[in-house]
Amino acid sequence: MKRQFIATLARCLAIATFSLGADVLEAGMPFEEAPINYNETKARDAVMKVKYRMAKGDLELKYDEQFGYLPALLKALEVPLSSQTLVFAKTSLQLRYISPRNPRALYFADDVYVGWVRGSNIMELSTVDPRLGAVFYAVEQNPDKPRILRKTYECLQCHASTLTQGVPGHSIRSVFPKPDGTPNLRAGTYRTDHKSPLEERWGGWYVTGTHGDQKHMGNAFLRGTEDARDLDTRRSMNVTSLADRFPTAAWMSPHSDLIALMVLEHQAQMHNFVTRANFDGRRALYEEKIINKMLKEPNRPRSESIKRRFDNAADRVLRYMLFSGEAALTGRLRGTSGFEDEFPKQGPRDCQGRSLRDFDLTKRVFKYPCSYVIYTESFDALPAPVAERIYRGLYDVLTGKDQSEEFAHLSPEARQAILEILLATKKGLPDYWTGKATQVAPLLPAGS
Template identity: 40%
Template structure:
């Protein structure tokens, strides 16, 4: 590559570009930590564009009405309107959220979700908490007042970023699942630490501070209260999974009688997938803009080699997680809330019935190890150059004669995934 430094201004631009480029190569770079605050992203001042904003407009124009329940407020109607299944319910009794003062082992926080949206509810509180993966902004947070008013509106709440931008969310607006060691009030015992969980986490480290129901499981931390004398242990001695929440508290005030282990595992996979989409999308957006700037300064055009390297690095990160390369092997997981059946109902499928929404939990979460979030708005909203590289590399992984060693787990399923994506995913394969 020929470089001509024609002025001090050009030299400064080139130097800035080089610093930015090298910072974006590493996902842990401190220089990448504030991408959402840049003018390119403009998180706090930019109008969100997602299903909650669409619903807000419909509510304002009286095109949609949310019925009010005497005990649960707008929760029932909201889940129905957003097509969020009731049996996605998971229950957190640790004091690790906005309503921590109202959360106890006898009054856990309920979390409901679909592919894009997460709704939190604590009995007796005045606000519903809603979070959504916005294709342009990453995680965006809202509250809904539990009060009958003439005009019902969601309020965007950026104060949530005080917790939801950290290393747990890859330093961009995102989501995270924590496993803690809760005491009898639900307060995490800080000296014992905590773990951030995704599909690569050992089962023995999961679900501290959560209720877990199901028929079959491996040993985990759920359903357990710890004391001030407790020691942090890598692996509990037994699993306290149960099909009956009445052993711990009266669940009748909740929509479901479960905190299903299958729902928990799906939740853990997709929150981190959303985070990776956001982080790598922001990096690509800023990298492309920096490339344009340096090309203008040097009077050049075209793709710079370093930009290409960084985009491919971002694509590698997306695909490794999307294709479950580091997923922990499972032995026997079975829920008790028919979540698996509900999750796949009426979802995208191929001509032969294959679907990325078909869950297994025998050796892996998914029958076909490719994330269903490839159909999400977050994936569709990836920076176009980055998305094209992702789709091109994905096709190569699924069709090449030799399988890369880190994708060897796809050897029995990759032809089915390839055929399914040909039938169901716009833009695949990338031309």
């Protein structure tokens, strides 16, 4: 009788946890609890590596009189200056310093983000840890010695919400800003990623670059009419200089590059999908172990509900990483900072010189629409059952077996090119990938 009760309870738990994993994608995940233990787990990210080098005496961050530790940290974290984007909307914890005359500068690399505000004694750092997702730090701008402190509760109020799929993550928002940078929340906001139409992007951001007759919300403010969405866009399109809007010489770069913004939006959301899949997969494995222990059947066959949780986590990553639903471009985009040339040089290339970081920028962002985030430690840290399903789904799409509508944007030529690039550049692919694939020559080094 007792065993029957335990079996019934275990089945109920399995059904309940499956429902949570499948249907409540953006609900808050209890990541402070096992198996994630977010606040108790020591991060192993790029910032912690910098702190370790500093503690050993291998790295000294030099203080700059104008920018504090910003130049030194960009160098130590290998974050390109060309990635600078500028947000003038008051949408961060440092909102009292931020205005159209004093925008917040953001810089990024593949798994690290740096925020700097002129006049503040705090710099913001955030990373994507392979097992924790986004981790947040504050850098005290003390000329004598920098202090890098991990932050949790303050940052997670916004960075672990529906905007980030319920896990610690990053989000790019587009708002309707008043002339002082205050967002008119009555008008609503947009969460921006590569699916967002251009006309809904960059409200509250400065944008430098050319985009033809395509419209966006950047560089503009509300007119002050009764219409909560009446942006004055007369001087906001195809802007290549911001010198008439704020003293650009007081920033490390005068740019807020259009192409950098496009990449940032894709990357932030891609990392959120990977983190959510990581947490969902680990939680499913953890709960499966508990159920099997309750039943005293450690080798019990995996239930269909647990399998479906892995399927759902993998499917979401697969669709996003292959740019399903990407908003189409109708004209050529060009930036101003050199990011368009610098970014593609950072990734590996196949024997034909092709890279997942190559741009298209005419009809879509990337020439070969498969996310370069596949090369990150976070992607490689996905739980095995989730990773296996992603790789199988990816292989089926690229070899043409999966012809479903959500991947119809991928031509046979694009699928073949992505397949060949991954075979040449991605370590750890399943053995079956090489069985029927075109022979690929050795990998060319990054930047060649």
